[in-house]
């Protein structure tokens with residue numbers, strides 16, 4: 204089967220023929236229908252994440268179950284599923300206390316000595332984020348997927364596998380945005396637009412979107428932002444403070460840059476909640492002062508929506524089916540696997556909300 208492989212960092216992807224193993228105990232083989240191109244994949248290519256190479260990239264996908272291994276009862280061949288990198292064991296302390304996004308075991312990876320899931324001429328190809336979505340087939344543990352209503356188009360459902368769930372969950376689970384509150388979202392890419400939609404669904408009163416691209420800000424308005432600020436022409440911190448007379452109740456940074464995280468912290472009112480959603484390069488440093496801790500702000504990060512994806516994603520499918528969650532509007536372009544690097548060029552240039560790789 205064909206898969207997009209990262210062989211050096213920084214680098215680009217090569218579409219190559221590789222082998223995928225049969226599903227072992229607890230594993231599921233999936234025919235990929237669509238895979239979203241997420242900024243974390245770009246972090247991989249830029250060398251900003253600690254991963255082993257060669258690595259098959261991609262981690263936001265939906266498809267149809269082709270075969271299941273021994274002991275799999277949750278899905279059967281023919282089921283429509285969305286994958287998620289936030290694999291859970293279901294029995295560690297975090298899983299048992301509603302924090303499955305931070306599962307503390309890795310028992311669903313294959314163990315040393317077992318054949319690799321993906322290989323090429325006998326040599327292992329690592330699965331980025333345990334998923335490796337830019338491939339015609341996926342082989343994952345059964346706790347890395349959720350069954351979805353067959354009526355939701357899989358090319359839209361794919362977005363729920365990372366970006367949309369990350370954005371909505373940051374609002375609902377991590378920050379717990381209240382009706383009528385004020386919100387700022389710094390970054391209006393795929394996850395930022397999802398955060399904006401989450402704030403709208405949660406009933407926020409004022410939702411301020413900050414970006415440097417006017418076309419993204421226009422889409423942010425369409426999806427729920429009440430105010431927009433182009434940070435390339437306006438001081439975004441001063442503007443947010445002025446618009447809200449002292450700062451917002453809830454701030455979200457959804458890019459992953461120390462500079463914009465710092466700006467977001469300063470946009471939040473004393474006593475408000477600042478949530479970092481963007482993935483920063485793993486060696487990035489963030490500067491804070493003693494003064495930052497005199498204002499009683501909550502500083503936190505949100506990982507994969509801070510919930511249990513198998514509980515969250517079916518709710519989001521329902522939001523979509525009732526017209527509350529807009530997914531069609533978030534797909535800027537659909538491309539075949541052979542054009543995968545074009546999708547990354549578009550992402551780097553800030554041209555897209557989301558690019559999708561489609562396989563049929």
Ligand SMILES: [Zn+2]
Nearest residue numbers: 241243365366
């Ligand atoms: Zn992602």
Ligand SMILES: [Zn+2]
Nearest residue numbers: 292295298306
């Ligand atoms: Zn666990």
